[in-house]
Amino acid sequence: MSYPYQIKTLAQYHQVYRESIENPSKFWLDIARHFKWRKQPETTSEVLTWNFEQPLIEWFKGCKLNITENCIDRHLEHDANTPALIWEPNDPEEHQRILTYKELHFKVCQFAHVLKNNGVKKGDRICIYMGMVPELAIAVLASARIGAIHSVVFGGFSAQSIADRLIDAQAEFIITQDGAYRGNKEIPLKSVIDDALLQCSFVKRVIVLTHNRMPVSMIKGRDVWWENEIKKVETQGNPDFPAEEMDAEDPLFILYTSGSTGKPKGVVHTCGGYMVYTNYTFVNVFQYQKGEIHFCTADIGWITGHSYIVYGPLSAGATSLMFEGIPTWPDAGRFWDIVDKYRVNILYTAPTALRSLMAFGNGPLQGKELTSLRVLGTVGEPINEEAWHWYHEKIGKGKCPIVDTWWQTETGGIMISNLAGVTPHKPAHATYPLPGIQPILVDENGHVIAGTDASTGEWPKEVVNGNLCVKFPWPGMLRTTFGDHERCRLNYFSTYQEMYFTGDGCFRDKDGNYRITGRVDDVLNVSGHRIGTAEVENAINMYTDVVESAVVGYPHDIKGQGIYAFVILQQTSENQDLTRQDILQTVTRLIGAIAKPDKIQFVSGLPKTRSGKIMRRILRKIAENEIQHLGDTTTLLDPGIVDEIVKGRL
Ligand code: WT7
Secondary structure, X not given: OOOOOOOOOHHHHHHHHHHHHHOHHHHHHHHHOOOOOOEOOOOHHHOEEEEOOOOEEEEOOOOEEOHHXXXXXXXXXXXXXXXXXXXXXXXXXXXXXXXXXXHHHHHHHHHHHHHHHOOOOOOOEEEEEOOOOHHHHHHHHHHHHHXXXXXXXXXXXXXXXXXXXXXXXXXXXXXXXXXXXXXXXXXXXHHHHHHHHOOOOOOOEEXXXXXXXXXXXXXXOOEEEHHHHHHHHHHHOOOOOOOOOEEOOOEEEEEEEOOOOOOOEEEEEEHHHHHHHHHHHHHHHOOOOOOOEEEEOOOOOOHHHHHHHHHHHHHOOOEEEEEOOOOOOOOOOHHHHHHHHHOOOEEEEOHHHHHHHHOXXXXXXXXXXXXXXXXXXXXXXXXXHHHHHHHHHHHOOOOOOEEEEEOOHHHOOOOEOOOOOOOOOEOOEOEOEOOOOOEEEEOOOOXXXXXXXXXXXXXXXXXXXXXXXXXXXXXXXXXXXXXXXXHHHHHHHOOOOOOEEEEEEEEEOOOOOEEEEEEOOOEEEEOOEEEEHHHHHHHXXXXXXXXXXXXXXXXXXXXXXXXXXEEEEOOOOOOHHHHHHHHHHHHHHHOEHHHOOOEEEEOOOOOEEOOOOEOHHHHHHHHOOOHHHOOOOOOEOOOHHHHHHHHOOO
């Protein structure tokens, strides 16, 4: 498989970018032709229908396909024996597993039969709560093959979070496993599901894979073993499973993500546009070459894993490496051992992982052969220059381009990034927009900042700074939030008229390089995970003795951002440490350990305006230890409270 749409030179990038803006429908139609469709888009009029007011976004509507025929079947002719997935287990002493495209086809078809035997139909929602085992990828693909809508929930979320997601999606089917390995820990996934299901009697079937074989409860009539279901299929004979024909705009999956208010929202992606976009960005950003090994260290529970472990690489016939464990177990050389063992060519990871590994010094790099590496990538949060240079020098030996890829759960795929070795990299900058992407910067009042409208074809000459929006649709963008379209409109399309608002602040230098500076809304980015402050506050407020709380972020050396909570208790606690532990436990139960505050400060009041609004700006400054510049506090209901909070700062 070759990629005729792979951009090869800087000049070509500029040319393709211009064409993509001048005639988007023609641009995407020419790319879409290189996929396997049941009914393929023939004319530009079939490509795009849109308005951002509703919003209504349709790509290739009326065209038919199944994404798994693109990720698997179409590679069977020339690449049947090419490894599709390489799986490296948590424990380096255990055996790796390799699935060729042929084997993956067999397994996905088998499991699609299992889903069918268990009553799953097109359009049904399946919640997948698993660790990073090959069966997770198989479950995702089998779901897509039968036309069901998968909702993968990251294995670190609590029973309550799963229940919220099951209820929101009305998911009647669950795929899970007994337990997962994570470093030296075992995570009881099935048992967490059991707790969630106490609230979800509408769930009809739970399919349980055995992995670590920790004891689990199995309820007759509801819970079945993965392996037993496979055996039944084996006796049925014919393993092929004809893929369900999907409209390009049929939903492919839901992925929940945090926003600035309340509960996480179910971002919906559809089949055709998402496929084209993840493939196009994979091939171009990483400059993938046939036969290379691509190692994305994300979990499939996040969008990065969906797009750049599963759909992007597999649709390109690539070899995708999937890792069950963590970067620091058995030691901080784990990533480098994997690179060495499989001769990895592309490594795609998060700045937080790099910072945590940097802290171990050069020891873990000793004796590790890293010369196979050709491209390095980062994702999930801004990368600081120190981590960038460490990555470049120590891992890439100064020879590998680093792609700093900016994107979001909602964008489906990479939006702003250099193309490895084709367009220049610049430390801590995501650099240029991908072809088809029209960024635009606006100020707080919604005015477009002069010279930042990409569609004018002007290349900027000044440094500018503003809120990052996108002016025109791209195939990978979200279509709605599940069950609540108005929420989608309010969240993304109402802040600025006729634009998609990202929630990020951004600089652009005189050469047109974008540098994303972080969220401008009440969303935190902790170790590359998105967490809404309101969600954490709601969880803290559930603790019996809490009256009120306010949560803000502060700079954290490893995590990027840490979580700082200011908490008012009903009465002063006799044992503050124990109360803190109780609150942490409450947050862990309600959301998951990833949302645990790093600091909890007990206060007697919060800085509020006369109308009762919490002045987060002041709390943020205190958490950041910027107490010299607290700004005007005279409009506060009780200015005295600020002094008390500053004194008690942790
Ligand atoms: C938020 C999206 C995209 C997959 C992982 C996170 C931040 C993401 C970068 C980057 C600076 C980045 C943004 C964005 N972000 N990539 N290269 N440089 N910031 O997906 O959970 O949807 O979070 O992550 O703030 O809005 P997500």
